[in-house]
Amino acid sequence: MNPYILATLLFGLGLGTTITFASSHWLLAWMGLEMNTLAIIPLMAQHHHPRAVEATTKYFLTQATAAAMLLFASTTNAWLTGQWDIQQMTHPLPITLITLALALKIGLAPVHSWLPEVLQGLDLTTGLILSTWQKLAPFALLLQIQPVNSSILIALGLLSTLVGGWGGLNQTQLRKILAYSSIAHLGWMILVLQFSPSLTLLTLLTYFVMTFSTFLVFKLNKSTSINMLATSWAKAPALTALAPLVLLSLGGLPPLTGFMPKWLILQELAKQDLAPTATLAAMSALLSLYFYLRLSYAMTLTMSPNNLTGTTPWRLQSSQLTLPLAISTLATLLLLPLTPAAVALLTL
Amino acid sequence: MSLPKITRLPSVRLLSSIHQQLLLPSIPPLTGPKRAVSQGEYRRPGQPKVDKFPWQPINFGFSKGFEGVKKHFALLKKEFSDRWVGPQGKPILEHMLEQNQVLWEFRGPESLEQWTVSSDQEIGGQSEVHLKLGKNHNTCLLYGTLSSTPPRDGETRYSGYCTMRSKQPLASFDRKKHYDWSSFNTLHLRVRGDGRPWMINIATETYFSHQKDDIYNYFLYTRGGPYWQDVKIPFSKFFLTHRGRIQDDQHPLWLDKVNTIGFTLGDKADGPFQLEIDFVGVCKDYAHTEEFAYEVYKRNPEI
Numbered sequence: 019m020n021p022y023i024l025a026t027l028l029f030g031l032g033l034g035t036t037i038t039f040a041s042s043h044w045l046l047a048w049m050g051l052e053m054n055t056l057a058i059i060p061l062m063a064q065h066h067h068p069r070a071v072e073a074t075t076k077y078f079l080t081q082a083t084a085a086a087m088l089l090f091a092s093t094t095n096a097w098l099t100g101q102w103d104i105q106q107m108t109h110p111l112p113i114t115l116i117t118l119a120l121a122l123k124i125g126l127a128p129v130h131s132w133l134p135e136v137l138q139g140l141d142l143t144t145g146l147i148l149s150t151w152q153k154l155a156p157f158a159l160l161l162q163i164q165p166v167n168s169s170i171l172i173a174l175g176l177l178s179t180l181v182g183g184w185g186g187l188n189q190t191q192l193r194k195i196l197a198y199s200s201i202a203h204l205g206w207m208i209l210v211l212q213f214s215p216s217l218t219l220l221t222l223l224t225y226f227v228m229t230f231s232t233f234l235v236f237k238l239n240k241s242t243s244i245n246m247l248a249t250s251w252a253k254a255p256a257l258t259a260l261a262p263l264v265l266l267s268l269g270g271l272p273p274l275t276g277f278m279p280k281w282l283i284l285q286e287l288a289k290q291d292l293a294p295t296a297t298l299a300a301m302s303a304l305l306s307l308y309f310y311l312r313l314s315y316a317m318t319l320t321m322s323p324n325n326l327t328g329t330t331p332w333r334l335q336s337s338q339l340t341l342p343l344a345i346s347t348l349a350t351l352l353l354l355p356l357t358p359a360a361v362a363l364l365t366l
Numbered sequence: 367m368s369l370p371k372i373t374r375l376p377s378v379r380l381l382s383s384i385h386q387q388l389l390l391p392s393i394p395p396l397t398g399p400k401r402a403v404s405q406g407e408y409r410r411p412g413q414p415k416v417d418k419f420p421w422q423p424i425n426f427g428f429s430k431g432f433e434g435v436k437k438h439f440a441l442l443k444k445e446f447s448d449r450w451v452g453p454q455g456k457p458i459l460e461h462m463l464e465q466n467q468v469l470w471e472f473r474g475p476e477s478l479e480q481w482t483v484s485s486d487q488e489i490g491g492q493s494e495v496h497l498k499l500g501k502n503h504n505t506c507l508l509y510g511t512l513s514s515t516p517p518r519d520g521e522t523r524y525s526g527y528c529t530m531r532s533k534q535p536l537a538s539f540d541r542k543k544h545y546d547w548s549s550f551n552t553l554h555l556r557v558r559g560d561g562r563p564w565m566i567n568i569a570t571e572t573y574f575s576h577q578k579d580d581i582y583n584y585f586l587y588t589r590g591g592p593y594w595q596d597v598k599i600p601f602s603k604f605f606l607t608h609r610g611r612i613q614d615d616q617h618p619l620w621l622d623k624v625n626t627i628g629f630t631l632g633d634k635a636d637g638p639f640q641l642e643i644d645f646v647g648v649c650k651d652y653a654h655t656e657e658f659a660y661e662v663y664k665r666n667p668e669i
Contacts, residue, residue, distance in 0.1 A: 064422045067617045068580070138622070187449040190461060190546065191622060204371035245454070248462050260508075312458055322462060 019064050030057030031151060038155035044092035044102045047086060047141050051123070051155055057079040058152065061144050062136075070222055073139025075084040077148075078323040080132045084122040104162050110176025114329075125197075126174050127181035134185070136199040142242070145193055149200050150226045157207070157222055157318040161215045168212050175296055183305025190244050192236055195309060196229070199268060202306045203229075206210060208281045213290050216364045221279035224353075228276055231264045232356035233349045234343040242314065248322035261346055262314030266348045270306040278360065376652070379650045380608035411490030411517045441538035454546060464549060468647040469627075470532065472506035485510065485528040490517025491602060495528040500642055504560075509640035525654065526636065531628030544571050544623040552620075552651040555597045556644035559588020563631045563643065568604060576612070579609045582619045586629065594644065616656040 034053030041047040055078065063074040095101050095112035107113050118129075125133035137145045182202025189195045202234055209220045236242070238257060239250040251258045267274035272281075280303065288298035316322075409415065417552045448455035456464075472479065478497055485495040497639035508526065514526030535543040555568070564586040572580055582604035589595055607611060631639055 065613065067575060067620070068572060068574075069620055089473065165578055184449070188453055190453045191548065243548050244458070245462055312453075316458060320459075320462070 023060070026281045027057050027061055029145070030054075031106060032145075033057075033159075035151065035155045039158050042104055044088075044095070044104055046157055047155075048089050048092065050089070051081075051159075052085055054155055055085065058144070058147065062140055063145065064144075065141065066140075066158065069139040070141075073136045076132050077136045077193060080122060081362040084119045087119035087122070088116060091119060095239060097221075104159065107163050109355040110167060110298060113163055114144045114167055116163060116169060117165055117170060118159070119166075120156045120160050121174055121208075122154050124199055124204055126208060127178040127201060130178065130181060133201060134189075134194040137193045137197040137200075140153050140193070142193070142233055142237045143197070146230065146237075149229050149233070151195065153204070153222065157218070160208075161218060165212050171208055171212055172292070172295055175205045175207075175209030176188065176295060176302070178202060178208065179299050180205075180305070183302045183308075186306060189309070191249065192242055192313075193242065195313065196232065199306060199310070200225075200229070202302070203268075203342055205284055206280065206299065206303075209294060209295070210286050213286050217279070217282055217286060220360055220364065221283065224279050227346050227349045228264065228268045231346040235261045235264060235347065238338055238343065239339070244316045245322075248316045249311065250317055251321060257343075258318050260351075262318045264347060264350050265310040265314045265349060266307075270303055271307070272356050274351050275349065278357050282357070282361065282364075373376045384634060397435075405411060411519050412486075412488050438540075440537045445538060445580050461549065464650075466548065466554070466649040468645050469545070469641075470647075471645040472643065473503055475499060478506065479529055480533050481506075482533055483528070483530045485506065486517075486525045488526065489645045490519055491515065491525040493526055493528050495530075496665075497530060497577075505642045505644050507640060507642050508629070509638070512633075513636055514634055522523050524634075526634060527630060527632035528639070529567075529628055529630040532626045534625050540626070542571075544625060547621040547624055547648050549653055550648035551601055552649050553587075553597075553601065554647045554649045555629075556594055557586070557597060558592075558594050558642040558644075559586075559589060559590060560640055561588055561590030562631060562635070562639055562641075563587050563633050565602075565632070566599065567626075567628040567630060568601075568619065568624060569626045569628070570620060571625055581607055581628075583607050588641065598649070598651070600656065601660075602650065602656045603659045605660055616658075616662060628655070 030053055034050045034055075034057060036050070037049045037053065038050030041050060059074055059078055061294065062077060068293045090104065091112040094115065095107055095109060098109045099107070107116075122129040137148065140148065153219045171271055179202050182198045182200070182205060183224060185201070186195050186198030189198065196228070203221070207218045207225070210221070211218045234245070235257060239247060239253055241247040241250065263274060267276035272278040280300075286297045287299070289291070387505075414418050444455075452458045453461055470477065472478070478499060479528045481497060483495050483497045485491070485493040487493065490515040492515055493511060495508065497506060499505070508530050510528055512526045512528060514524070515523040516522045535545065537543045554567075555566075564585050566584050567581045568583075569581050572578060584599050584604045586597060586599075601619050601621060606616050606619075607613060629641065629643075631641075
């Protein structure tokens with residue numbers, strides 16, 4: 019892509035999220051979200067393959083619907099309460115509508131169907147931007163509204179963890195697996211939103227680091243399906259040794275970083291007398307763990323005897339940037355001992 | 367005599383009869399739709415004459431409904447239980463180690479149910495095509511006669527084609543299912559033709575309605591003769607066409623959502639033809655590393 023256009027689009031992406039972060043008026047926040055949507059559309063459609071265009075169209079339609087719902091809800095709130103401030107929403111109807119609109123924006127169940135298809139049509143870099151950066155702005159809004167209806171958030175969260183686990187079981191395409199993992203993680207984040215918003219933020223940031231590592235692992239191997247991943251032992255043995263740990267961190271196993279948010283969320287849910295919810299969420303994490311384990315198995319624990327259907331090893335670019343991957347892998351694997359510091363920061 | 371009868375009635379009865387006509391407009395007996403209503407004013411040659419309402423051929427019987435419910439719920443249960451076995455119903459090791467997969471083989475009459483044959487009789491031409499099982503129920507035989515006489519409807523100039531296309535796989539409750547051939551890179555068929563050049567069409571899942579007729583094609587040159595012919599065509603060789611016209615903007619065939627495969631004959635040579643197919647499968651060719659055989663270029667590159 020023309021570097022000027024690429025710079026403009028990335029700048030637009032950054033600006034949109036920043037505007038939403040810095041806004042206290044609903045219209046400004048909506049504008050930031052729209053800028054994010056519009057800036058990523060050309061990035062998604064840059065490879066003029068029909069599947070990329072299909073993914074772009076589906077993304078645009080869902081995000082536009084969510085933005086329209088958001089605008090409608092904030093207008094209703096302005097009508098009912100007379101003010102446009104984000105942090106002073108008191109009427110339950112606009113709050114519920116905004117929660118649903120933001121759930122559609124980030125891809126929570128039951129409005130999650132667009133996410134696997136959209137991610138499948140994109141290349142890995144744009145998929146990374148979609149999975150990480152595009153979730154920041156809606157979460158900034160979700161963290162600021164105080165939802166009064168607790169059951170809708172718990173329902174969204176539980177359904178997302180279940181659907182994310184169940185849906186990923188049948189997939190062989192890595193991007194769809196990552197989409198379902200995103201849905202499951204977002205479910206965990208939403209579960210605890212009303213009890214401890216800072217815990218949601220911690221989960222979001224941990225999820226970012228882990229997903230960043232995973233996408234970069236797949237990008238380095240130039241693999242988009244399980245079979246292509248199975249031959250990474252020949253391409254990058256050190257990466258093949260670390261990648262299952264990254265995947266298990268996504269699955270939330272101690273002593274890796276991914277355990278920290280799940281542990282704290284379960285603790286918070288138990289404190290709030292929601293033990294059955296916590297049990298159900300923990301059991302649904304097992305479903306997600308199953309397909310992460312399957313990926314680790316295919317990648318590292320078996321030596322695939324056959325070659326790949328994609329690019330042969332000696333055609334891989336040897337000059338790929340590995341520094342971001344190194345840093346994020348370190349963060350994905352080793353940050354669990356920082357839990358006391360995280361808990362202390364949470365209470366701020 | 368040439369005047370209509372109504373003018374001879376007295377005015378009072380005229381008024382009352384008109385009143386009656388307005389109150390009870392005459393309803394014609396319910397025989398069936400007139401062709402003009404259901405097909406439009408012009409019936410294309412080749413389309414059958416329609417003299418039934420659209421709902422009349424449908425069988426609304428209870429046993430058919432019951433069989434349908436059983437079939438769909440069985441498929442749904444299978445979908446749920448397949449996930450525990452592995453991705454797409456196969457254990458992960460089998461999915462990783464799979465090098466060949468036979469998709470269609472013709473071992474019984476039910477295998478013919480998966481295919482649809484058609485010819486230019488639909489537009490009014492005179493080609494014929496039939497599909498039957500070969501000897502010993504080992505192969506399928508597609509045979510018929512091509513005739514390139516165009517139908518006389520004033521707008522068709524060329525004619526003479528026959529085709530066989532697989533039906534789209536359906537999940538429970540008639541939802542569309544797609545083939546996922548992303549672990550493979552070559553199409554492998556075993557055919558015995560009669561020397562005619564056929565064309566293989568692969569249709570993938572599309573999103574927009576204007577992409578409905580996007581098909582990826584490649585040639586299948588059969589050698590006539592008693593010997594079987596193994597044909598291996600890498601998927602990177604398939605080029606994109608729309609309604610038979612090759613597109614300028616080519617892109618490789620994405621293998622993760624393939625809907626149907628088909629074989630077409632349209633070589634402008636009148637006469638009988640036959641094609642015997644043993645199996646259609648996909649395989650993984652390790653030596654083939656080409657991603658796309660055709661140039662993907664920008665037509666207006668910025669300088």
